[in-house]
Amino acid sequence: MRANPADYQMVAPTTLQAVVSLLANEPGAWLPIAGGTDLMVQYAAGKLSARRLVSIWNLPELRGIEVLPHEIRIGAGCTYTDLREHDVLKREFSLLASAARWTGGIANQNRGTLGGNIVNASPAADSSPALLVYDAELILISVRGERRLPYGDFHTDYKKTKLAPDELIRAVCLPRRFSEYLSYTRKVGARNAQAISKVCIAALGRLAGGVIEDVRIALGSVAPVPLRLAETEQVVKGKPIEPLLLELAKNATAAEIRPIDDIRSTARYRTAMAGNLVAEFLETLAAGEPKT
């Protein structure tokens, strides 16, 4: 049943302060909407239960990318186009720039926002694995002030997050300490463009003296939340990359993920693919040729 616009209210304050005041006055009553690439799909299908929306699209306070000496601060309202075209992000955070490049088509990249992708909290979100391996932190804002939260703690369960009803994500911060790492990312879907991932991976690694000195691996679409493979990382750290290690890594990955059967894939396929992607990352690390 198609939605009737007469059943919905929408406001478009022109400042961030006005938005957080509205959220504070009636907590939970207003649903923020940015580029609409997720919410308008639900709306058109008559499945959007919220009836009062507050537009945060193009609020200037949420749109910039700030390059600081120790971190990059990305406004939550930045679009995928903003991300994929930013020189410092392309150079130092290529995993995120790549995820932005292959999320949806150009029209959706011009509207979809990083903050929206995070709050929508899909375990299949393409930007999430990159944010996990880069140790991203979120700046959350409300009338009570701002707080910083590690992105790795943000998702608590399927579609559940630590965002309070009166809060918005203001910015996503990436520490600038991974430029010496080799980057590897890949999305496996039915089609390169537009398709939602069956499995996606982002990983960083560094070799020293023939062994893996440090490694950071995260996967999407293999658990109720985007998942950092903490145990698999421990299994491979400090070891040389050889065929036996690839097998150990695949087994550790299979033990750590919790994939399901759904419309896009099966748990069995996802388990096999997740292990293969982790193994391919390690082979890429051994060869020293990044893949982004």
Place this chain on the structure above:
Amino acid sequence: MSRPAGNHGPCELSLIVNGEPKTLRVYPMERLLDTLRYQLGLTGAKEGCGEGECGSCSVLVNGELVNSCLIPVLQARDADIVTIEGLAAGTRLNDLQEAFLQLGGAQCGICTPGMILAASHLLRKKPNPTMEDIREGLSGNLCRCTGYIQIFEAVAEAARRRATT
């Protein structure tokens, strides 16, 4: 600072469509696609999937390619919108429209307005696109007739003509 659109019922809203200022009464959550088609009679933008996957409702908003089915019209307040109807100058077709005609880039026509606007957006950002750029630039626009090859060739041909004139 809230703009007066919070009450139930329609609100007044101004925007520019194909160069002409318009003031309309709309429900804020009405889809831009519906405003264009039903209030303004601009039926070039089509509803295909209605969920941002097919690109047949593509228009340019402030120069950016967007799916108009995913935009609440309130978010287009004061925006400069170009639809396929705004590309030709009177009866003189735009160069992309000419190239699509000449190279067989249009068949049933449902995807064509979106394809041409996506191509127009691409050529503004990348005047000399590679075939890969063209494929990526049009990847959000689905065609079920042509098999895409003639469409890609039409875009490449339009780019070549712009470079040599």
